[in-house]
Amino acid sequence: MDKDAFVALLEKIAPPMLAEDFDTGRIGLIAEGTDQIEKVGCALDATPYVCERAAAERFDALVVHHPAFWAPMHGITGRNVEILRPLLQNNINLYAMHTNFDHVHGGINDVLAREIGLTDCVRMDKTPSSIGVVGTMSKSFAEISKILGCGLRVWGDVSGVRKLAAAGGSAFDMELILEAVSLGAEAYLASELKYNIARESPIPCIEATHYALEAPGMRALAKTHGWEFIEDTPLTSIIQ
Incomplete structure (x- = not known):
């Protein structure tokens, strides 16, 4: 599938018009990669771990729920480098569907x-x-x-x-x-x-x-479309 058709599919799944105003500029195609998309990964968040896994698995695209970047960037440093480097080096598209996927x-x-x-x-x-x-x-x-x-x-x-x-x-x-x-x-x-x-x-x-x-919503999305879900559960515990 070519990239334009893939983006059209994602916009059909979760129309951008359903997103809330604060998502403006934060959803959709966040990072451009290869023009041909066959192998797709899916996750809740574009964490450094998830992006490294996407590179290791040689995905053509990574679809996530939460926007990867909330603040405007005037430089690519720190954690943002850890997110973008494996994607850009491996020509992987990054797409986010946030509140539009909440509402649909x-x-x-x-x-x-x-x-x-x-x-x-x-x-x-x-x-x-x-x-x-x-x-x-x-x-x-x-x-x-x-x-x-x-x-x-x-x-x-x-x-x-x-x-x-x-x-x-x-x-x-x-x-x-x-x-x-x-x-x-x-x-x-x-x-x-x-x-x-x-x-x-x-x-x-x-x-x-x-x-x-x-995460269940993104797991279900991946299963429906034959994509691979990348699990990255935050480590939490309760001390009493």
Whole structure:
């Protein structure tokens, strides 16, 4: 497949118009490589490890969820060199689909809901920035923790919860929580919870890791298209 056709495929999967404003200039084709694309790698993040693996596996393209670079660059130094060098030296295309893949049907949040066993799901779509789904739990929180491969930090009593809102990534926002409540959610699962949100939330907040909530969507994308998913799980632990 030529590069233009490949980019067109990715834009069909996750239309750029669905991305939020802060993703402007950060998604799409980030680094240009070979014009012919046959072997594709996929990951949540374009970390130095992932980029080295892409080079070692001789991929023609690497598709990631999170933008590789958040700040404008006036020089390529430090960690940015570690990301770009293996890609540029090996003519590997780098493509990012971020909030556009959060919002699209079948994207990050729909896969997450399926992975953790939510049924009868309703998408949160009240505003352009709404993400996540509300569904009926078919699995316990202990089972969800095992599926996600991470511990869950819980604020509040979730012993009787049956309706759960789940949103991939850093989605603990009061507007989203209230939207989830309006759809019947009795608890809210996301990552990177701030103290004031936990205290003010009308329903219990359940915090998983960012990686655990969003990697399933990229794994599913890779499986669907016959790409290879590169796992790069952050090392985390809990000391008590």
